[in-house]
Amino acid sequence: MTIYLSTVIDTPGAFGEAERVRSAEDCALVVDDGVIVARLDAAEAADRFPEHEVVDLRDGILFPGLVDTHVHFPQVRAIGGLGMPLLEWLERCALPEEVRLSDVDYARAVAGDFVRGLVDAGTTTALVFGSHFPDAVDALFATASEVGVRVTSGLVVSDRILPEQLLVTPERAASASAALADRWHGEGRLRYAVTPRFSLSASDDMLAACGGVADDLWFTSHVNENPTEIVEVGRLFPEADRYVDTYDRHGLLDERSVLAHNVHPTAAELGVLSERGTAVAHCPTSNFSLGSGLFPLREHLEAGVRVALGSDVGAGTGFSILQEGLQAYFGQRLLGPEGRPLAPADLLHLATRSGAEALGLAETVGDLSVGREFDAIWVRPPGGGTLRRLVDSAVDADDAVAKIFAVAGPSDIAAVWVGGDRVSGATSESTRGSMTEATPKRRTN
């Protein structure tokens, strides 16, 4: 057993339920075999567990691990292509880079960059858009498994419009997806997601083939991101009622489905998503960078559609889900009275608990309650820096959370754990000791 002592901040409960974060100073999380088995104050922990190893993290704040519900593995080296709308950006920046992953050595190197980028930014769970090449998807799963991050991913499939090298027949898409799913789905922290790129590049036959791959798998794709894309999908699917229906007609939407963007939905489409229990990955930096639009969060919530955050690397500008939270906040501000104001507790929820719920992992991760696995990030800004001063002078925990979302980047995340395993950063020897040595630094609330 290991005891982690820190200020622990999280947001258990439903989105919007609590106005404020849950915060506990001098809190002891007792972790056994990766699972939080007790949560109590440090003084009590010293009485009950005097001889157990202690990791003293009171010089920072513990948040639950961050959850990224939409991020592209083959696009790490395409980040920063600014100045284009979606379809031009795909053609000029994303797709040429994705073609390079046909070389498996290149794909392995990119997988290494990608997984490191995720965990160093504090992401412990991600729904990852894979590659069009099965060997590259194998490389991603293998790297994620070595590092220990929770990844749901799959082979991206398309049969039209994209560069020739990225196309397959529906039959080949189904058999290659099934083979990868057999190999990886349920292996440790890995799961498989059936992944047509988007209806623009996937014919009705391709979407039907996706619907035929085993139905205990996850499903992800894009929807309603850009007005030109939406008009073109309407033209290609004259028999479908709008974009969402192109997936729904093949039984692809349920509570194990996550659609990215949905910046321009109709009320009827929101009704379908709500009925199916499908979640939406809101990707603010991508939406701003490509000029896709302002996300109608209030309409999603009022329709009962679940929403979480995605970085959408590489249209998104980086791996930080804290940054996505901040940009989500900005977007809602810009919508004025039509926006949904986001309090610090809402931002932390979107970045953690909402993501866990969208990915069906609400029982396992998303907050730091007893019974959850210890997926956590240690936010510890360097001494003498702006964020350290801001956090040290915060009036309360919500204020500290606001400051962290406003200013923090990956360099402020000093350590990251998944299921009790440290996957990034270091906790120095001086933070380790036994409970009898760890005298409480502050009084517990």
Ligand code: GUN
């Ligand atoms: N729609 C289809 N492919 C993509 C992609 O790679 N990025 C984004 N943002 N949208 C897409």
Ligand code: ZN
């Ligand atoms: Zn995307």
